[in-house]
Amino acid sequence: MTKDVTILDVSLRDGSHSVRHSFTEAQVSAAAKGLNAAGVRYFEVSHGDGLGGSSLQYGLSAVDELKLIEAAAAQCTTSEVAVLLIPGIGTKQDLQNAVSAGAKMVRVATHVTEADVAAQHIALGRELGLKTVGFLMMSHMAPVEKIVEQAKLFESYGAEAVYVTDSAGAMLPPDVTARISALKNALQCDVGFHAHNNLSMAMANTVAAVEAGATFIDGSMRALGAGAGNTQTEVMVSVLEKLGYNTGIDLYKLIDTANDVIAPLMQQPQEITAGSLVLGHAGVYSSFLLHAQKAAKQFGVDERDVLMKIGELKAVGGQEDLIYEVAQSLVKA
Numbered sequence: 001m002t003k004d005v006t007i008l009d010v011s012l013r014d015g016s017h018s019v020r021h022s023f024t025e026a027q028v029s030a031a032a033k034g035l036n037a038a039g040v041r042y043f044e045v046s047h048g049d050g051l052g053g054s055s056l057q058y059g060l061s062a063v064d065e066l067k068l069i070e071a072a073a074a075q076c077t078t079s080e081v082a083v084l085l086i087p088g089i090g091t092k093q094d095l096q097n098a099v100s101a102g103a104k105m106v107r108v109a110t111h112v113t114e115a116d117v118a119a120q121h122i123a124l125g126r127e128l129g130l131k132t133v134g135f136l137m138m139s140h141m142a143p144v145e146k147i148v149e150q151a152k153l154f155e156s157y158g159a160e161a162v163y164v165t166d167s168a169g170a171m172l173p174p175d176v177t178a179r180i181s182a183l184k185n186a187l188q189c190d191v192g193f194h195a196h197n198n199l200s201m202a203m204a205n206t207v208a209a210v211e212a213g214a215t216f217i218d219g220s221m222r223a224l225g226a227g228a229g230n231t232q233t234e235v236m237v238s239v240l241e242k243l244g245y246n247t248g249i250d251l252y253k254l255i256d257t258a259n260d261v262i263a264p265l266m267q268q269p270q271e272i273t274a275g276s277l278v279l280g281h282a283g284v285y286s287s288f289l290l291h292a293q294k295a296a297k298q299f300g301v302d303e304r305d306v307l308m309k310i311g312e313l314k315a316v317g318g319q320e321d322l323i324y325e326v327a328q329s330l331v332k333a
């Protein structure tokens with residue numbers, strides 16, 4: 001029996017980190033047109049750090065994300081636009097504005113131990129009639145029991161799916177299997193998985209996730225995303241179809257969009273470089289990479305040392321300014 005898997009493309013949100021939040025309406029519109037034509041059910045559009053992320057701390061967006069959401073929604077006949085909301089960066093008003101611009105899904109993202117800060121945002125998502133999802137970031141940092149506890153909180157607030165998010169690209173397939181299987185046993189709602197390729201494990205981890213029962217899976221075209229990027233959506237469609245899963249996606253149309261729209265806008269190849277490898281090794285947020293490279297350059301220190309130290313400090317999203325303090329502290333007196 002073929003099993004259905006819902007693929008959510010994050011090129012236009014996680015990819016925002018990789019292009020330093022420089023997406024234009026024309027780029028988003030062209031990518032959205034291709035994703036819709038290929039039959040991708042959901043795709044995410046917003047600043048890399050979610051709604052309200054445009055700031056000195058996280059990086060200023062070239063174009064207001066509401067304009068990008070509108071441009072994307074205008075291309076959708078069957079696909080739906082998702083937005084990411086990290087409570088404290090984005091607000092309930094930001095979500096309402098995103099809905100007016102055409103968003104149909106919200107993913108409320110918290111650190112893996114902090115799901116309780118999302119209760120009112122999940123409730124608002126449901127009230128607004130959105131597909132509403134919980135997103136547990138940095139899931140490698142918590143043991144399985146903690147993840148189950150936090151996912152149950154999300155479900156109790158009304159989340160219709162809960163994601164295990166490997167923000168640092170630090171997990172190995174057994175880590176993924178353990179987490180997804182535990183959530184499948186403990187939850188009634190759907191379970192999702194989001195990977196980063198810092199240790200070259202994104203596809204293997206994605207396969208482990210679907211085999212353990214995840215039915216929502218993220219990817220990005222040409223792997224465009226923070227760090228070494230995400231599971232490459234067009235490759236994942238092929239791999240999942242070969243494994244007997246049904247994605248409902250037209251592979252050629254998706255490849256064309258990846259090649260004709262995404263490849264030309266990339267600012268660097270999505271490779272596993274010294275920095276992205278250390279993200280996975282030390283368990284650091286993938287979105288910290290470009291900040292660490294900038295800070296290392298500014299203070300004349302090795303980006304690997306900065307990231308290793310950040311990993312030791314167990315820094316979490318929102319602590320981007322710590323990267324500069326660490327780089328400064330590494331300068332030899």
Ligand SMILES: CC[C@H](O)CC(=O)C(=O)O
Pocket residue numbers: 014048049050109137138165166167168194226286287317
């Ligand atoms: C900083 C938000 C982050 O990019 C969300 C995400 O995609 C992840 O945690 O991997």
Ligand SMILES: [Mn+2]
Pocket residue numbers: 014167194195196225226286
């Ligand atoms: Mn990510």
